[in-house]
Amino acid sequence: MADIRSTIVRRPVTVERSTTVRDAAAQMERQGVGALLVMENDRLVGIVTDRDIVLRGVARGIPTDSRIDALMTTEVITVPSGVDLERAYEIFRDHAIRRLPVVDGRRLVGLLSVDDLLIRTEHEMAELVHPLADEVFAPHREAPPLATTGEEPVEPALELPPRRRAMRAHPGDTLVVHRPTVTQPDRLGEILEVRSPAGDPPFTVRWSDTGHVSFVYPGPDAEVRHPPEEARSGTG
Numbered sequence: 001m002a003d004i005r006s007t008i009v010r011r012p013v014t015v016e017r018s019t020t021v022r023d024a025a026a027q028m029e030r031q032g033v034g035a036l037l038v039m040e041n042d043r044l045v046g047i048v049t050d051r052d053i054v055l056r057g058v059a060r061g062i063p064t065d066s067r068i069d070a071l072m073t074t075e076v077i078t079v080p081s082g083v084d085l086e087r088a089y090e091i092f093r094d095h096a097i098r099r100l101p102v103v104d105g106r107r108l109v110g111l112l113s114v115d116d117l118l119i120r121t122e123h124e125m126a127e128l129v130h131p132l133a134d135e136v137f138a139p140h141r142e143a144p145p146l147a148t149t150g151e152e153p154v155e156p157a158l159e160l161p162p163r164r165r166a167m168r169a170h171p172g173d174t175l176v177v178h179r180p181t182v183t184q185p186d187r188l189g190e191i192l193e194v195r196s197p198a199g200d201p202p203f204t205v206r207w208s209d210t211g212h213v214s215f216v217y218p219g220p221d222a223e224v225r226h227p228p229e230e231a232r233s234g235t236g
Helices: 021-031 050-060 085-095 116-135 162-166 231-235
Strands: 014-016 033-039 043-049 099-104 108-114 147-149 151-155 174-177 187-194 205-206 213-216 222-225
Touching: 014 021, 021 033, 033 085, 043 050, 043 099, 085 099, 085 116, 108 116, 108 151, 116 213
Parallel strands: 014 033
Antiparallel strands: 033 043, 099 108, 147 151, 174 187, 174 222, 187 205, 205 213
């Protein structure tokens, strides 16, 4: 099994322990993250999540100009960068945590999350899932006859089924999830990140109704809507 370093997708966002609750929340919003690692003299001393800010801070009336170290968890579970992913799975399972700082000695080198493991698993399964999805959504029809050029038969060009083509996306596209009844509005989300070079799912999406960012593999009730080409290129 691969080691943890192969799964880290971005450096963690850090703040000093003297940072205010207000500034920490603003940093989360700017960076699009749900957790901050709290540092002191380049040493990891705590972790604080958006849930901590809400439940330990807002719910208890803690002023927003208080220091973030008043809300952080100080007993931070870490994992060495050289261990394999199987050990990371064990730690997530045994301690019921979502995020795991990765260290090299005493140096912080990354942050591994349960979402990262889900994304990795999704990538490993993609080659199995896509052919099955193509079979489900492709129309069942007789194969077209071979086109001919002179005496030599020419195989027709292979095309992706409509469902697969329609679900390819770029950052900035809109994911639309259709509701089961006409009385419910469709759910819209901005596609922030597409992990596949071809534009296939899964996507990272910011939902317009909640502002939350989530990792999505769209179902048959969803479609991707593309902005006009001039809007994507920034030309008028």
